[in-house]
Amino acid sequence: MPEQKQxxxxxxxxxxxxxxxxxxxxxxxxxxxxxxxxxxxxxxxxVGNANRERCIQAVENAGYGAxxxxxxxxxxxEQQKAEDLRHYRQLLWRCGFALALGIPxxxxxxxxxxxxxxxxxxxxxxxxVGLVTLAVMVFCGGHFYTGGWKAFRHHSANMDTLIALGTGxxxxxxxxxxxxxxxxxxxxxxxYFEASAMxxxxxxxxxxxxxxxxxxxxxxxxxxxxxxxxxARVLRDGEEVDIPLDQVQPGDRMRVRPGExxxxxxxxxxxxxxxxxxxxxxxxxxxxKSEGDYVSAGTFNKNGTxxxxxxxxxxxxxxxxxxxxxxxxxxxxxxxxxMADQISxxxxxxVMVIAIVAALVWFxxxxxxxxxxxxxxLISVLIIACPCALGLATPMSVMVGVGKGAExxxxxxxxxxxxxxxxxxxxxxxxxxxxxEGAPKLTDIETDLDDNELLGxxxxxxxxxxxxxxxxxxxxxxDKELTLAxxxxxxxxxxxxxxxRVDGKVVLLGNRKLLQRENIDPGKWPARAEALAAxxxxxxxxxxxxxxxxxxxxxxxxxxxxxxxxxxxxxxxLRVQMLTGDNRATAExxxxxxxxxxxxxxxxxxxxxxxxxxxxxxxxxxxxxxxxINDAPALARADVGFAIGAGTDVAIETADVTLMRSSLxxxxxxxxxxxxxxxxxxxxxxxxxxxxxxxIPIAAGVLYPFTGAxxxxxxxxxxxxFSSVTVVSNANRLRFFRPSQVKGVQS
Amino acid sequence: xxxxxxxxxxxxxIAAIVWWFWLAGRQISAAHFxxxxxxxxxxxxxxxxxxxxxxxxPITLHFRREDPSxxxxxxxxxxxxxxxxxxxxxxxxxxxPALDTGKYPFTCQMKMYRGTLxxx
Numbered sequence: 001m002p003e004q005k006q007x008x009x010x011x012x013x014x015x016x017x018x019x020x021x022x023x024x025x026x027x028x029x030x031x032x033x034x035x036x037x038x039x040x041x042x043x044x045x046x047v048g049n050a051n052r053e054r055c056i057q058a059v060e061n062a063g064y065g066a067x068x069x070x071x072x073x074x075x076x077x078e079q080q081k082a083e084d085l086r087h088y089r090q091l092l093w094r095c096g097f098a099l100a101l102g103i104p105x106x107x108x109x110x111x112x113x114x115x116x117x118x119x120x121x122x123x124x125x126x127x128x129v130g131l132v133t134l135a136v137m138v139f140c141g142g143h144f145y146t147g148g149w150k151a152f153r154h155h156s157a158n159m160d161t162l163i164a165l166g167t168g169x170x171x172x173x174x175x176x177x178x179x180x181x182x183x184x185x186x187x188x189x190x191x192y193f194e195a196s197a198m199x200x201x202x203x204x205x206x207x208x209x210x211x212x213x214x215x216x217x218x219x220x221x222x223x224x225x226x227x228x229x230x231x232a233r234v235l236r237d238g239e240e241v242d243i244p245l246d247q248v249q250p251g252d253r254m255r256v257r258p259g260e261x262x263x264x265x266x267x268x269x270x271x272x273x274x275x276x277x278x279x280x281x282x283x284x285x286x287x288x289k290s291e292g293d294y295v296s297a298g299t300f301n302k303n304g305t306x307x308x309x310x311x312x313x314x315x316x317x318x319x320x321x322x323x324x325x326x327x328x329x330x331x332x333x334x335x336x337x338x339m340a341d342q343i344s345x346x347x348x349x350x351v352m353v354i355a356i357v358a359a360l361v362w363f364x365x366x367x368x369x370x371x372x373x374x375x376x377x378l379i380s381v382l383i384i385a386c387p388c389a390l391g392l393a394t395p396m397s398v399m400v401g402v403g404k405g406a407e408x409x410x411x412x413x414x415x416x417x418x419x420x421x422x423x424x425x426x427x428x429x430x431x432x433x434x435x436x437e438g439a440p441k442l443t444d445i446e447t448d449l450d451d452n453e454l455l456g457x458x459x460x461x462x463x464x465x466x467x468x469x470x471x472x473x474x475x476x477x478x479d480k481e482l483t484l485a486x487x488x489x490x491x492x493x494x495x496x497x498x499x500x501r502v503d504g505k506v507v508l509l510g511n512r513k514l515l516q517r518e519n520i521d522p523g524k525w526p527a528r529a530e531a532l533a534a535x536x537x538x539x540x541x542x543x544x545x546x547x548x549x550x551x552x553x554x555x556x557x558x559x560x561x562x563x564x565x566x567x568x569x570x571x572x573x574l575r576v577q578m579l580t581g582d583n584r585a586t587a588e589x590x591x592x593x594x595x596x597x598x599x600x601x602x603x604x605x606x607x608x609x610x611x612x613x614x615x616x617x618x619x620x621x622x623x624x625x626x627x628x629i630n631d632a633p634a635l636a637r638a639d640v641g642f643a644i645g646a647g648t649d650v651a652i653e654t655a656d657v658t659l660m661r662s663s664l665x666x667x668x669x670x671x672x673x674x675x676x677x678x679x680x681x682x683x684x685x686x687x688x689x690x691x692x693x694x695x696i697p698i699a700a701g702v703l704y705p706f707t708g709a710x711x712x713x714x715x716x717x718x719x720x721x722f723s724s725v726t727v728v729s730n731a732n733r734l735r736f737f738r739p740s741q742v743k744g745v746q747s
Numbered sequence: 748x749x750x751x752x753x754x755x756x757x758x759x760x761i762a763a764i765v766w767w768f769w770l771a772g773r774q775i776s777a778a779h780f781x782x783x784x785x786x787x788x789x790x791x792x793x794x795x796x797x798x799x800x801x802x803x804x805p806i807t808l809h810f811r812r813e814d815p816s817x818x819x820x821x822x823x824x825x826x827x828x829x830x831x832x833x834x835x836x837x838x839x840x841x842x843x844p845a846l847d848t849g850k851y852p853f854t855c856q857m858k859m860y861r862g863t864l865x866x867x
Binding site for chain 2: 079083086328330332341344348352353360363388
């Protein structure tokens with residue numbers, strides 16, 4: 001068993017003496033070959049095969065504390081990149097050596113045409129070339145042979161198997177020609193050393209390019225990782241101390257200056273500032289944060305100094321959860337790839353069978369030299385077949401697509417959600433908080449009294465109520481800086497309104513039924529109330545001391561960008577339907593302003609799920625956009641649930657798609673992105689299928705009757721090497737995805 | 748004579764391929780799960796490629812990747828929607844939730860590396 005390296009975080013270590021004590025204690029643990037303490041970082045690195053718990057025990061026995069260190073994902077990523085670069089260079093070296101032999105040999109063959117063995121001198125010369133080729137095959141392509149052999153022992157076959165068999169067959173046949181030329185007819189005494197060297201060189205080149213292209217597919221996760229700071233400025237006993245991020249505890253107070261990043265999630269205690277959250281939410285406008293507001297790790301403090309208290313640290317922060325979710329989603333299964341997966345599973349052995357059948361056909365029915373033709377066909381079929389392109393087609397596109405979504409504040413749970421989002425034909429949208437602000441505002445006040453006088457009375461009446469409409473009235477009074485009197489005898493009359501005594505006057509506020517109940521003549525006000533309702537506002541009657549004195553109206557303002565988002569969705573071919581608990585008149589007025597096709601009003605929360613189910617029974621593919629908490633059952637029922645909740649924890653855990661930005665544009669972005677990704681996957685799958693279904697027959701010689709020539713194994717090698725690079729490069733095109741803009745609609 | 752021999756050889760090879768890769772069992776290197784078990788990711792195969800795991804309790808597997816090629820970069824448990832990027836020349840932990848009895852395949856992204864968790 002090879003030696004492992006384990007890393008521990010130490011506590012209670014302060015001096016060089018402790019270092020020696022710990023190192024000595026851990027080195028006495030069986031299986032430890034080396035223990036090294038880094039005093040500056042307070043870490044312990046243990047090399048060997050020792051049990052982790054026993055190492056911790058040894059440190060504790062020595063009087064200190066140790067815990068397995070959490071690996072810094074960013075550091076891990078950097079190591080990975082360094083390793084990729086090393087591997088890339090190694091592949092280029094291997095490619096260079098192999099082509100340095102292959103190209104001159106091929107040129108010799110093309111120029112002189114002398115690649116045959118007829119004389120002892122040629123036997124000797126080609127024998128030397130054969131040995132050099134063998135050295136190149138071992139040095140530059142040894143991993144193909146070991147890989148092929150290992151896979152074979154496991155009853156498995158992969159790309160290595162095909163390359164090993166193809167190049168191995170070419171070399172063995174050529175050596176047979178060199179050693180025993182007499183065994184073969186004169187026309188078949190051709191050597192193929194150049195094919196072995198060229199194929200190995202080209203495939204190494206292809207793999208090098210693939211390593212490069214693949215690095216770009218995880219660019220999105222890398223960007224997210226870079227948002228995470230490595231240290232934080234914590235306030236300890238009134239002083240600022242810079243400490244490593246993993247030492248920050250919940251409850252620590254931290255200072256963030258203008259131009260700095262927020263290190264962990266927390267709540268602002270002192271100060272106010274504009275904070276750029278675009279990296280997490282896709283929302284371009286900075287958000288004002290002041291006392292009591294929540295700030296997230298990775299966001300950027302623009303202009304003020306904030307002191308905030310850490311709430312969530314380490315893997316608990318929203319940023320860490322987003323990174324984790326994106327990583328998981330990037331490798332999840334997409335239903336469309338099922339067939340490709342099934343084909344990949346049997347692909348390589350099937351190609352081997354096809355290669356033998358093709359070789360036998362050429363041997364039995366082909367023209368002379370039969371042995372040479374048979375060999376060329378065998379090698380070409382083995383080499384041209386590319387299981388990688390097929391296997392890479394889906395995962396590469398999903399990696400780039402899901403990562404791109406995260407950049408736009410769209411978190412896609414898995415591949416299935418991605419595929420279903422691309423198929424939607426109906427989007428059901430909850431009105432409150434999605435199409436509207438979710439916070440009603442006072443819009444109209446019509447009265448025989450003075451406007452402010454009535455507002456003051458009503459605000460005083462409603463001051464104790466928690467109803468959202470009451471809040472709108474109180475807020476309006478506060479905006480006008482009215483002084484509110486005390487309310488006495490307050491009474492909420494269910495489904496009617498409220499009553500109470502303010503400044504000695506009996507004040508009523510409610511619907512028309514309230515006036516009827518109290519035997520008050522509504523007078524001219526019903527006509528005004530209806531006119532206001534037609535504009536999408538909720539109108540209420542006010543009465544003072546038994547007389548109807550006016551109506552006031554509140555409305556939940558339509559979000560600035562809702563109309564543009566609805567237009568985008570409609571342009572994408574979706575039917576947009578609005579759901580709301582409001583009355584029909586108000587709902588229809590809002591729908592009209594937004595140009596929404598269908599409205600379902602007067603709904604109870606449980607009706608939303610029933611409605612989604614009904615649409616599904618009608619054969620529609622239904623997406624549902626809501627806030628992720630109240631709409632949870634309907635979101636779960638829908639083919640794709642879009643949780644619009646600025647990324648609340650609940651939403652991230654349950655929704656198919658979480659929109660970090662509280663805007664319907666996120667749903668439009670998600671649908672456009674999923675369609676672009678699915679299109680990309682289909683192009684890749686189609687390309688990989690077509691490549692193999694055309695390439696294999698061509699390599700088998702079906703074009704020979706028309707062209708009079710067989711496909712050169714070298715060309716087969718080049719085609720194979722570049723097919724997988726093409727797939728990865730095509731997936732990388734998704735990095736340039738941009739959400740659409742709808743012209744003519746203000747956003 | 749030569750023709751017959753080549754044809755028979757070809758057909759035997761086809762039969763051998765079908766038998767070895769599709770019909771014969773794949774469980775060449777099964778192992779019981781233990782906390783210290785390491786799955787070696789090298790030369791196109793997981794070793795062991797079949798791991799017997801107890802049902803009903805969360806476990807952590809250790810994958811040691813010795814193949815720097817991108818093929819080996821991820822291990823994917825498609826039925827569990829779990830995947831992990833593997834560091835080269837290091838053991839990477841993959842934590843799995845408590846599983847019901849059954850067989851759970853794990854593969855690389857391209858499905859060339861293949862293994863099975865047998866939960867019992």
